[in-house]
Amino acid sequence: MLAAERRDHLLGLLARDGKVVAKDVAADLEISEDSVRRDLRDLAAEGLCQRVYGGALPVSPAVVDYAARQSVAQDGKRKVASAAAALVRPGGTLILDGGTTALAVAHALPRDLACTVITHSPTIAAALLDHPQAELFLLGGRIFKHSAVACGAAAVEAAQNVSADLCLLGVTGVHPEAGLTTGDAEEAAMKRALSARAADTYILASSEKIGTASRFRVLPWEKTSGLITDADPHDAVVEQLKALGLEVLPAN
Amino acid sequence: MLAAERRDHLLGLLARDGKVVAKDVAADLEISEDSVRRDLRDLAAEGLCQRVYGGALPVSPAVVDYAARQSVAQDGKRKVASAAAALVRPGGTLILDGGTTALAVAHALPRDLACTVITHSPTIAAALLDHPQAELFLLGGRIFKHSAVACGAAAVEAAQNVSADLCLLGVTGVHPEAGLTTGDAEEAAMKRALSARAADTYILASSEKIGTASRFRVLPWEKTSGLITDADPHDAVVEQLKALGLEVLPAN
């Protein structure tokens, strides 16, 4: 790994996570903490980050505000996204749904991860353009403005021609009785079509989705491999879901 | 191995891997590290890469984007885009290419225009999401990072299933003898496929494209309805194009 590459990596971590912990990065990249510290010192000297005990923080107040807003309103989504991104294996193929949580997954994917991402969301595709190692495959079709994804017959048909290891689906409701639900019938059908093309399907559900239900059923529990949520593992609804035999992956 | 070949190889590695390590390339191509370093130094001097200790990195995408947005052509692209947007009739169907000029067209479309837009660019699609009256149809396929559009067999096949009144194509070169050209063979094929599905095809060419040529031919003049450009109507090259029978729409 080139020194300059490390610096970019650090800046990327700052932008994505809003912080850098020297020790973690050193362990992650398998270099000495000294090097990380030296890099952070240099970056701070250039005004690109703010050095703090243990690591560094972004310098831009705007970024901090953004990170703060994310951490308040969408901290759950970010946690879920990180946990979901960890499921993606290098060289693997991922079907990624549309929606804000899935977009967070796209942002949480390591920038240098070599994998194939299949999506029906132009937004997700655009977000992954700067992942040089990621192969992108776009499923076309009529765009539903409501959720900004390709749906309908053409999109479902396009989905028939792909296969993947993993499918990450966002839903708007996760309820023990109503199951996995979303607000639009076309979207629900599309999600089913995507799920059917992957060996494993995991559901992305930040805590506010747990215990709620929307109008249209997406999938029965049996068709899913698990649920990724930041909700309290001892939450009553979560316990119920576990009792149904659902694997619940905690996101923290 | 020719020197120019080496340079291409290095640029290819930069685009594919996002970095070049001098030592590795030297070992790989069985040439001295000195030669690699010399090449990298030359490329850096031309602004085609960023020299760092140990190798080289691509010019920062942020810088490229910034430069692209700031570029002298911005004004020209906006003019061309406005003129092109005026060709779109309410209720009509438009096939819109990818690229920065086409993106400018997307932004130039009246927000309340009721039309159908077909595109193979996730970026264009994302830009049109806030046009409530516009029907959007996305052509899927493998995404080519270079220009951020869907290309290849699947995309061409998807294009076979649509028809439109108008197709607006961006190109990188407009030359009286070389014709309409672009820098990638797959892209050229995709542009041909798009053009074939529309009754009329107009070429978007801001003035800096006029008189230049790239590697791959897109279309012969006969297959195009006209050229939209902000170049001086009395420019020598423009006059030549008119003499070939091409309709030239001025953009001001």
Place this chain on the structure above:
DNA sequence: ACCATACATGCAGAAACGTGCAAGAACAGG
């Protein structure tokens, strides 16, 4: 106040770098 951790500094080995030089290839002109 104490301890663990993070930090800065100095140092040494290793790696990368730039420069000058010479051998060889490509080329133009006679």
Place this chain on the structure above:
DNA sequence: CCTGTTCTTGCACGTTTCTGCATGTATGGT
């Protein structure tokens, strides 16, 4: 066809830069 010139390439050498370790200091938590 020969010769002189120019360009490229690889090597050698001295210099700079990077990196990890060791040492001593500073910081934050308990």
